[in-house]
Amino acid sequence: MAEIYKFFNSAPGDERWHYASDFAKYFSSVLSAGLLLDDNEEYGLQVTLDNGLQTSVALGEALIKGYSYQNTTPLVLTHSLPETTNDRIDRIVLRLDLRNQNRFIKVFIKEGVTSATPIAPTLQRDEYIYELSLAQVRLRANTASIVANDIKDERALEDVCGIVQSLITVPISIFQQQFDAWFNNQKLLYETDITEWQINEKAEFETWVESLHDILDGNVAANLASRITTVEQELTTHKTEDAAVKASTDKILNDFESTKNLSITRSNKDKEGIFTTLTYKRKGDNTLYATSVLSGGATPKYTTRTIKFYDVDGVTLLKTTTKTLLYDVDGDWLGEV
Template sequence: MAEESSFFDSLIGSNGKLDREYNAEQYATYFKQFLTSGIYHKNNKPSLLVLEQPNELKTKVEAGAAYVEGYMYRNTDNIILTHAAAHSTNPRIDRIVVRLDRAESSRYIKVMVKQGTPATTPVPPALTRNNIVYELSLAQVLINAASTKVNKITDERLDESVCGLVSSLITIPTDMFKKEFDTFMAQVRDWFAAAQQNAYVTGGMNISIASTTPSNPKKNDLWIDTGK
């Protein structure tokens, strides 16, 4: 489809069907033009904080909300997540992710554990980001070898490469405006410089830019006092 537009009231066509129908993906595509994917904050405090459950292989995700590729996610209460048993000899790093899954069999956004691979020097599992699945990482969770509890949590909510806060994609090109204004002011300064010290201006008007009162001022002359 070369051209697409939305959203319009639907009417019943000659075939008896509505002639303007839209799916969730079209709405998401529209909304994702305005906001970045990420988590929401309240009073400058980011939501969906991940905490360990003491002495257990479990983590808790606090209430909050996220925005993922045009889709809304909201959690109104604490969520308890269970991690797989620790490896006997190697540590592992899991991730707590907000996962958007657009597959027909799924169609959801959920918070879940993304299990890592045990290794001598473990690394967190890579995030999946394609046209079906998109993940935001809330935290890394270290589980040491043979451990029966979570050993360390690394907050990733403010890391824009894996999560970040929701922000506007609509920006004002202030740099361009400033350049244009600076150019204009430079032209004004050049003009005044040429007229400085009682330079004659067509029409019989003298312009003086000085800190002292001009000598022999006439009606319609302009004095810009630089001493104030």
């Protein structure tokens, strides 16, 4: 097995040759394919309606398999006329073509097939060509113009496009799995608490019924009236407490039934470009839900991730979970416990 090392300067009598493919292979090993964020943490190359059967692609940058792309002026594309009877769905794609006669990354219209139930054309991803989908465009039958609502933005979809991410950081899907596990665990805890409360209440009721034998031996009317008053007061208290707990519980569970109810903010970027802090807030009232902070060790191999969950008021700390990050002998991230 050979030792391979690259990107050293040449010296007299020792020339070092490096190809574009060498640099691309390196970058593709540490950065995923997708769109690059600008200085405002926004991504470009948005497809919008221009005029008639024309669409426009905005400024922006991308990285595909280690090769760089940049669009510096709005790019206008013209779609072919749809048929008179059925619709068609085109895709606006950013295509990397490694074939010798091309060697480029350019934007193309990938025309779909006319059908009563049209579908978007499949992206080509093989040894020589790799496509990212910027948008789907539906062309309505027997028309000569495109409607803005018929342009479906696909830039944020990881399976067809997505944003460039470091391949040495923890994927968002891992956080999703952990949230799902926490949610299921919390749901089980609440159900267990309710079951235990019902069992305790039943036992107290049976004890109370048993005590009636002693109570009725004395002043029956007075003792019974006093006992009824006490039970009514206790029942009112239980109902009030139960309603408050249920309202708080329902709010928490509803917030996390789907991550679409949460907004995510990244901060504290280190020298390797890794955001060490993720802040999750409820979209409805912008209250704090959770924070996830990387610590320990040294970038990019942090050793600890601390997650804190907050109540519906966004202030009261409900739970703190600490995870230990694991790496293999090569320094590649394996998971966390």
